[in-house]
Amino acid sequence: MNQLLSEAAECYRLNLTEKAENLYIAALQINPNQAGALFNLGTLLLRKSDLRGDQFIKDSFAQDSKNEIDRNKAVELVIQILLSNAYKKHAEEWVRFAELNQLHFPALSELKRQVEIPAYLEKTIFSPEKNQLLERYHPIESSSYVYAIDVVGGCNLRCPTCPVGNQSQMPKGIMQPKLFLEILEKICRENPNHNPDIWLFNWSEPLLNPHLPDFIKQIREKNLTSFISSNLNISDRIEQVMEANPNRFKVSISSLKQEVYEVTHERGDIQVVISNFEKLAEARDKYQASTEIWVGHHLYKNTIEEMQQIKALADDYGFGYRPSYAIMAPIEKAYSLIKNLGDNALGIEQQLFLHPKTITENNKLRRSGNMDCELRFNMTAINYDGSVSLCCGTTKDLSDTVDKKTYFLEKNRVELEQLKYGHSFCSTCMNNNLHLTIQDL
Numbered sequence: 001m002n003q004l005l006s007e008a009a010e011c012y013r014l015n016l017t018e019k020a021e022n023l024y025i026a027a028l029q030i031n032p033n034q035a036g037a038l039f040n041l042g043t044l045l046l047r048k049s050d051l052r053g054d055q056f057i058k059d060s061f062a063q064d065s066k067n068e069i070d071r072n073k074a075v076e077l078v079i080q081i082l083l084s085n086a087y088k089k090h091a092e093e094w095v096r097f098a099e100l101n102q103l104h105f106p107a108l109s110e111l112k113r114q115v116e117i118p119a120y121l122e123k124t125i126f127s128p129e130k131n132q133l134l135e136r137y138h139p140i141e142s143s144s145y146v147y148a149i150d151v152v153g154g155c156n157l158r159c160p161t162c163p164v165g166n167q168s169q170m171p172k173g174i175m176q177p178k179l180f181l182e183i184l185e186k187i188c189r190e191n192p193n194h195n196p197d198i199w200l201f202n203w204s205e206p207l208l209n210p211h212l213p214d215f216i217k218q219i220r221e222k223n224l225t226s227f228i229s230s231n232l233n234i235s236d237r238i239e240q241v242m243e244a245n246p247n248r249f250k251v252s253i254s255s256l257k258q259e260v261y262e263v264t265h266e267r268g269d270i271q272v273v274i275s276n277f278e279k280l281a282e283a284r285d286k287y288q289a290s291t292e293i294w295v296g297h298h299l300y301k302n303t304i305e306e307m308q309q310i311k312a313l314a315d316d317y318g319f320g321y322r323p324s325y326a327i328m329a330p331i332e333k334a335y336s337l338i339k340n341l342g343d344n345a346l347g348i349e350q351q352l353f354l355h356p357k358t359i360t361e362n363n364k365l366r367r368s369g370n371m372d373c374e375l376r377f378n379m380t381a382i383n384y385d386g387s388v389s390l391c392c393g394t395t396k397d398l399s400d401t402v403d404k405k406t407y408f409l410e411k412n413r414v415e416l417e418q419l420k421y422g423h424s425f426c427s428t429c430m431n432n433n434l435h436l437t438i439q440d441l
Contacts, residue, residue, distance in 0.1 A: 001030050005037060017044055035064040039074060046081045049366065049439065054090060076105045083114055088137045088438045091115050114138055120145060120194040125372055129427040134372040137438050144197040144225070146379040147187055148392045151175040151215060152204035153384040157231050158266040160348040161298075163330045163395050164203050165266060170395070175384040177211050181218060183382060183408055188222055190413045199227045200246075202381055202392050206230060207237050216244035229296070232276045233268050242283035242291065249291050251277070254298040254326070256306055256313070264300060264326070264348070274313070281317040294320030300351040325353045331393045331434050332425075334359075338432060356434070363433035366441050373435035376420040382408050388416060390423050393436070400424055 008023035024041040027034060038060035045053030057078055060069060075098050082091035092115040098108060115138055117123055124133045139146075153173040158165035187196060198219050200206045207230050209215075219226040225247040232251045241249075253273060254264035261270040284291060295314040297307065311321040328334045328349060334356035337349060349355055354362075375391035382388055387405040388398040398406040398419050406419060420426070429435050 001027060001034075004030070005034070008037070008040065012040060012044070017047065020044060033063045035060045035069055038063060039069055043077060043081060046078065046085070046087075049085045049087075051087070051090065051441070071101070072103050072105045075103055076107055076111070079111050079115075080107075083111070086140060086438045087440070088115050088140075089440050113143070118143065118194075120191070121377065125377065125421065127372070128422055129424075129430065130369070132370075135370055136372045136377055137374075139374050139378040140436070140438065141374060142197045142378070144195060145191065146197045146199055147183075148199040148202045148379060148381045149175070149180070149183065150202040150204045150382065150384050151180065151200050151206050151209045151212060154208070155203065155205040155231075156208065156233055157205070157268050159264065160266060161264075161326055161328050161352075162203060163333065166333055167330065167395060170203070171383065171385070173384045174209050175211075175386075177214060179386050180211070180215055183386065184218055184222060184224075186409060187224075195224050197225050197227060199229075201227075201229045202383075202389075203395075204384070205234070207232075207234055207241070210237070212237055213240040213244040216241065216246045220245065231265060231268060232273045232280070233265075235272075235276050235279055238276065238279050239283040239286070242280065242289045243287045245287065245289045246291050249280075249293045250296045250322075251280070251293070251319070252296045252298060253310065254300060255303045256309060260302055264298065264303065264351075277313070277317050277319070281319075284318075292320065293318075294322050297321065297323040298326040299323050299353060300326050300348075301353060302351055304353075326351075327354065327359070328352065328356055329393065330395050331429055332396065334434055335428065335432060360433045363439075366439040367433060367437065368440050369430075371437040371440055373426070373430060373437055375436050376417075376426070380408070380413075380416060390420065390425060393434075394425065394429075396423075396425050398423070 004023050004027040008020050011020035021044045024037045027037045038056050042053040042056030079091045079094045095112050095115050121136055127134045153171040155164045164170050206212055206228050216226050227248040228246050229250040255261040258270050297310050314321040337356045375393055381392040386407050388408050390396045390398050400423050
């Protein structure tokens, strides 16, 4: 028994999770009440989104008569694992457990904030397409309400997993200062007790807009937060943008190999990006900007091997590093691949770790269907001309009528939400589990 536990603990430490799991199972066959084995097996299961682990952990506490498990550290770890897998409802249960049992650990107040529904949100909403009340939760993408404003219609690249690269007739244009200011002022009027998060992009490259630095300054003057995402294939306005000091700046890349990068970021040049890393870092330091900058690494089957190399490059410039699996966008493109609607294959989907079919199948196993979609309850997507999209994941207009646009300045927030919840495409998206929501099964 002791040998099994010792070997299991070493495998756990070395991240040999499958072997550690089997060793703990073997130990529990000898003694089903061994608290340490129950707890460690539980956390291993939770790490791979297997909620059986939740009960193993509860059993470990029940069997821990000698108090060998440090419950403060244990519960903190459990909550963090659950949150990392978007199991917010289950994480909330453990936060309540910590409070009821008067547990104390430094991160408790922050973890509690991450599971509580923000005051600006209603806890439930009636969904016409499901004819039922749907629950809401603390959002995954942002702790504030998000306005994703595409200050540019268009992009300098043609990435095959983005609608600019895989959809025809995407709109082109530049948002003008007058319209931006009117939109910003309306946002402030409609959110008197809450400071929303302003994303200056959706499908576009924001650095293409010559007014971008002024937009950032105006956002800061309104005491709101700003977020930019760029492919950084152009150096225009890098210095002026950093002088304006946005809150967050993400640089999206996929590979450091040009022969790979020019496919996943079509029309892009990775050497230009790297040279612009230098300019971005220099401008940050010159203006002592407080901007949080990170490299968003899109993981494909042929780019995952570069994780350490790209992280090291980000570290050299004092940037963060956040890898994420590449996905097919927009939602209607993913849906066409799921349903094999016509000749829609681009070839790039063969490099995706998660094909849209796999995503919808995995999500179906982990969702009850009782949770609302975050992209409609916590975000409004505004195009460069002031019109509103259904959400940031689709190119469809908020209006459910063909060739009719809905403009942000012409509708109040309640009217916009009513249009979102009455849109026919939401049923298609949610029935195929392509929407953004937490896991609750």
